[in-house]
Amino acid sequence: MATIDETKAVEGSGDTPPKYKVIGTRPIRHDGADKVTGRALYGADIKVKGMIYGAVLRSPHAHANIISIDTSKAEALPGVRAVATSADLPEPGDKIAELGEGSVVLNHLSSNNLARTKVLYKGHAVAAVAADNLHLAQEAANLIEVKYEVLPPVMDVLKAMEDSAPVLNPDVRTEEASTGEKGDKPTNIAKHIVFEKGDLEKGFAEAEHIVEREFRTSTVHQGYIEPHVATALWNNDGQITIWTPTQGTFSVRQQVAELLFVPLARVKVVPAEIGGGFGGKISVYLAPAAAVLSRKSGAPVQIVMDRTDVLQATGPTPGSAIKIKMGVDAEGRITAAEAWMAYEAGGYPGSPIGAGAMCVFSCYDIPNGRVEGYDVCVNKPRTNAYRAPGATNAAFATETVVDELCEKLGMAPVDFRLLNASKEGTRRIDGVTYPRVGLIETLEAIKASDHFKTPLTGKNQGRGIGSGFWFNAGLKSAVTATVNTDGSVSLLEGSTDIGGSRTAIAMQFAETLGLAAEDIKPYVVDTDSVGYTDVTGGSRVTYATGWAAYEAAKDLQRQVVARAAELWDVDPALVSYEDGHVVGPDKSVCFKEIAMELSTTGEPLVGSGVSNHNEPGGAFGTHLIDVDVDPDTGKVDILRYTAAQDCGTAIHPAYVEGQIQGGAVQGIGWGLNEEYWYDEEGSMRNANFLDYRIPTCYDLPMIDAIIVEVPNPGHPYGVRGVGEVPIVPPPAALEAAIYDAVGVRMYELPMSPPRVLHELLKKES
């Protein structure tokens, strides 16, 4: 692993003392012992006294009208305590809920939890049962009789856009994103987006070379190891408690309150440890049904999905169809670029087409451009966020066209990117300019790497490069810091911890107060125990909740200084907080000592901090991949992998490396193997981890992570989000490497052995 710290470079030399004492170190994670010993409590580990078990009846059809639901036989089964259908959920009408990171049409969310009049994908929840044990619940669920009118499914995004396609949602009209105007007839095209910059025609007229290609990407899943779980207790006093592994307790609270028409304050959400989310554990799937079953049965109810449920009914990220046209002049400067993009939304509107359209050319300074995007409903699960939602599909298409242009120009791909790279002041096609960003630094880091300088030697080996971008987010966070009598601090936070954020937040708090990371005890607490905090998503937590922790530490500094001045009977103006010490006119006392002294001389020390900042700094990454392609089977083996990423200040470098490696691995899976296999009836045929193939350690080399630190000027410690960018470049870099190895272009994901072999045989013939 390597770290390039622009701050240190600016400061001049290795003799410069480290800027920080805690930030940049690698303390052991606070939750590590519980997790490696199996004591951490994940969703299914939660047990509540008197708890009973739920099961969900799911649709066997991809598209059908629900004619009737007869639950009588299930209700008559001994041991069954309650049955729920959509009739138990209030009708939300056309209300739209703002959930912090986006809005949702409540009628769609409600119907996705328990289908009302139609099922829109195989696995769509239709009814739920609670019983004394799981086996009884499952047996009862199978006794529910549902009469369907089966309709033809539409599984392909382009077919779904045709006028003759079966329409999934009668209430959906095409909305022009920028004007709000809506079409006058039901359609599967829920949204249309257009961005334009400059003069496209003039730009292409100036081009020496133009490449135009069409791409397809498959539906893929976030692939978190832990399935969805919700445990709910609707108490006799009207209070609802939900225990669940989620990326956003406050989001779950709002979704449950909105869907059940209960006051927000009556819902408390308690976070369990979370076994992966990647964007897929923000929407609720089970909690509302579990709560209804609890109300009807009087007992706490737990529902756990199995893997098939997870794959058939949650996530995924959209399949897509993309066309890219790009022109360059003789020197290799991009003169114009155009994109047409259609993303699958799944059963209900809401694909990440907006982000995809904003990311598709985000790595390049393009004077003339046009992007057109469509959000399209198909009979698949309602899509949800997945690491840099929408950006990976887009980057695969753009970067492949860039690679082809480099070949036409006879120009090294890294030099092409350096020539055209986005930088501070570059205006994207959507109009926004970049603040200080570090794409060029990631390209230079790759160019300087040992990997780049080491030539390939084997037959059928190739090398590819790709870059990617993600916006990152700010949003709202809150923390509370309680100083203990021994000078340690309990830090309560609302950001559920998917990637080591407890420690990264605690480190920023410790740095500010001059303490060690081990002096801080971070806890992720329930929605009644800390201030409102938006979801753990958008690569925002280390930035935003870290900033809230910084503010809480500053709050404590102020309190300690004031109390010390009072204790020492000196003018408060003569007391300051410096480097972990309270400094008065004639004494200097470290935080722990003063905390112990103050604990016996006055009120408790409790600090709080909030943040709602919006300068998260965009983040870029560049990946370099060597592959070996078996010409007989089409199998692609990765020989070497290096990922450079602008991470701002790396608070805990090991976690940053982990995020880069994890994102790269998921991008490799997306690029080489992962895809939903549907038959003609819209039934997923590989809904398990044997047949839905995510990469394992046997498929991967070490992912070498180069941390490029271009501090974000919009954060006290220069933090940028790191979690999402690394999934963006891998498919594109793999495509370039495959072409370099065996001379075939791949325009469809995944680039699985059959597809690569098909192209190889086509080339031979």
Place this chain on the structure above:
Amino acid sequence: MPRLFIPPLLRPNCEGKEEVVVEGATVLEAVQSLDQQYSGVMDHLCPEGKLRAGMSVTVDQNVTPRGLAQKVAPESEIHFLPAIGGG
């Protein structure tokens, strides 16, 4: 004075301009200023003075959590873009 960038599909309503110089100390005032120059545009960008669901406002490079209430400076750029969520 702030510059409000016009989404492509609204440009026909604004004489084809990509951006328009507006007055105002907040995003809402800027849109009201735009509406005075090109009547009816406000109904598209923020009907009834509210940001439409699924839209966000970017001021000076950053999506603002304050929406139409966000203050703008004389040199500010204002963009109306699709709201996006991360993973």
